[in-house]
Amino acid sequence: MNGKREMIKELTNTAISILSKYENDEKEGLLNREQAQKTAISRIEYLRYGEENKDYFWITDTTPVMIIHPHRKDLKGKDLSNFSDPHGKKLFVEFVKLLSLPTMVM
Numbered sequence: 001m002n003g004k005r006e007m008i009k010e011l012t013n014t015a016i017s018i019l020s021k022y023e024n025d026e027k028e029g030l031l032n033r034e035q036a037q038k039t040a041i042s043r044i045e046y047l048r049y050g051e052e053n054k055d056y057f058w059i060t061d062t063t064p065v066m067i068i069h070p071h072r073k074d075l076k077g078k079d080l081s082n083f084s085d086p087h088g089k090k091l092f093v094e095f096v097k098l099l100s101l102p103t104m105v106m
């Protein structure tokens with residue numbers, strides 16, 4: 001379990017690096033905001049990991065609206081506030097709540 005946790009942590013760092021690169025490109029005037037966001041999204045959309053390359057990243061905003069999900073194209077642009085798991089937990093609302101917590105060391 002610790003090995004998988006470490007792998008996910010490092011892959012998340014990779015995704016953050018991609019986002020940072022395009023944020024910097026925008027700040028330096030190399031791309032406008034829309035170009036930077038579209039390019040970063042397209043890079044993250046195709047990141048895969050795991051034994052069979054079936055694990056992936058998705059992007060939501062903080063409202064939560066789905067920006068990109070590689071396997072659920074039908075969710076793009078959808079408000080996920082009422083999306084819940086089989087146990088009734090509103091997963092994407094919980095993810096947004098986590099963003100407001102102090103940074104934790106894993």
